[in-house]
Amino acid sequence: MNNFRVLLIVDDNIIARMMIKKSFQFLYPDWKILEAESMKMAEEILSRERVDMLTVDQNMPDEDGLELALDVKKRYPDLKITLLTANIQKSVKDKTIAENIGFIEKPIGKETAIRIMKIYEGKDEN
Secondary structure: OOOOEEEEEEOOOHHHHHHHHHHHHHHOOOEEEEEEOOHHHHHHHHHHOOOOEEEEEOEOOOOEHHHHHHHHHHHOOOOEEEEEEOOOOHHHHHHHHHOOOEEEEOOOOOHHHHHHHHHHOOOOOO
């Protein structure tokens, strides 16, 4: 069985992407990490790559992160998705839970990679 896994980080902020990537690679070095700075770029990657886990920033310049997550979930129902946001609104958090999408509050720290993996494994309790 192939244990090779792929994480796609979608965030318009390069520093946020670098922080997630660095913490994730440190704990899970066998994962391939892809990055997208826009929804358009994420869609292009998803059309050509098999992705196991997607993290998406809520506040993106070209689209709402939750809307992207919901759209991607319809097309890729087995893909595990986590919404990362500093804009913590109860309605957004409630919708992620209802749609079985992970929810992580920013700021990003060393525990972020652990939470992403727990969501991937179905062990996170939002």
